[in-house]
Amino acid sequence: CLCAAAILVTSVGGVINARIVRVTPYEVTVNKSAGSMESMKVVLLADLHLGYNVGLAQMERMVARVNEQDADAVVIAGDIFDNAWEAVEEPEQIAAVLRGIRSRYGVYAVYGAYLAGFTFRSDGKKQSSPEMDAFLASANIRLLRDEAVLLGGEVYLYGRPDAQRPGRGVEVRKTPAELVEGL
Numbered sequence: 001c002l003c004a005a006a007i008l009v010t011s012v013g014g015v016i017n018a019r020i021v022r023v024t025p026y027e028v029t030v031n032k033s034a035g036s037m038e039s040m041k042v043v044l045l046a047d048l049h050l051g052y053n054v055g056l057a058q059m060e061r062m063v064a065r066v067n068e069q070d071a072d073a074v075v076i077a078g079d080i081f082d083n084a085w086e087a088v089e090e091p092e093q094i095a096a097v098l099r100g101i102r103s104r105y106g107v108y109a110v111y112g113a114y115l116a117g118f119t120f121r122s123d124g125k126k127q128s129s130p131e132m133d134a135f136l137a138s139a140n141i142r143l144l145r146d147e148a149v150l151l152g153g154e155v156y157l158y159g160r161p162d163a164q165r166p167g168r169g170v171e172v173r174k175t176p177a178e179l180v181e182g183l
Contacts, residue, residue, distance in 0.1 A: 015053060018053055018054065019054075023065055023069070035153065035154040040072045040073065042075060043069050043071040045062070045066070046076070047078070047079045048076065049081070050081050050087075050094065051081055052084075053082070055088075055089050056090050056097065059094050059097045059098060060097050063098065063100050066101055071104070072105055073103055075108050075109070076109035076110070076141065078110055078162075079111075081132055085132055091131075092138075095135055095138040096139075098141060101140075104152070106142060107139075107140060107141045108141070108157060108159060109141050109144065110143070110160060111161070143159070144158070146159070147159060148179070148183060158179060160173060
């Protein structure tokens with residue numbers, strides 16, 4: 001009985017905690033010139049896990065908190081979906097809410113590693129979901145696949161696939177030298 005009660009309390013606490021949108025400010029100084037850009041405010045989101053437990057109401061709260069930050073760029077660092085596309089309820093409405101994210105240079109994302117916009121086959125390889133790619137495009141979120149984008153003509157943002165399971169048409173991640181070549 002004690003174990004069952006502990007599991008129940010932990011599970012309920014986890015569900016409640018997952019619904020709270022937190023903002024943790026960090027200040028990072030980069031000792032490099034960025035042309036005329038003196039500062040940049042980046043909002044980093046991670047582990048959205050759209051699907052089984054996270055849906056429209058949570059995304060509405062998250063977008064409101066993001067927009068309060070007055071960001072130059074918004075970056076979603078993986079685990080956007082909770083593995084199965086079929087678990088996402090009201091995808092058109094969620095995409096419309098995500099289109100409401102305001103930032104000077106746009107919204108960018110990478111899928112991440114495990115619960116990462118893929119379903120896994122029994123052989124452990126990622127199987128892509130074109131619905132997830134279409135959803136991100138509909139939400140005005142640019143998916144970066146081992147590629148760079150120049151923000152404000154001064155700063156590069158680079159999206160990398162997972163090291164062990166890159167997926168999405170990327171068999172091997174670029175080396176650090178390949179990353180900066182031509183930038």
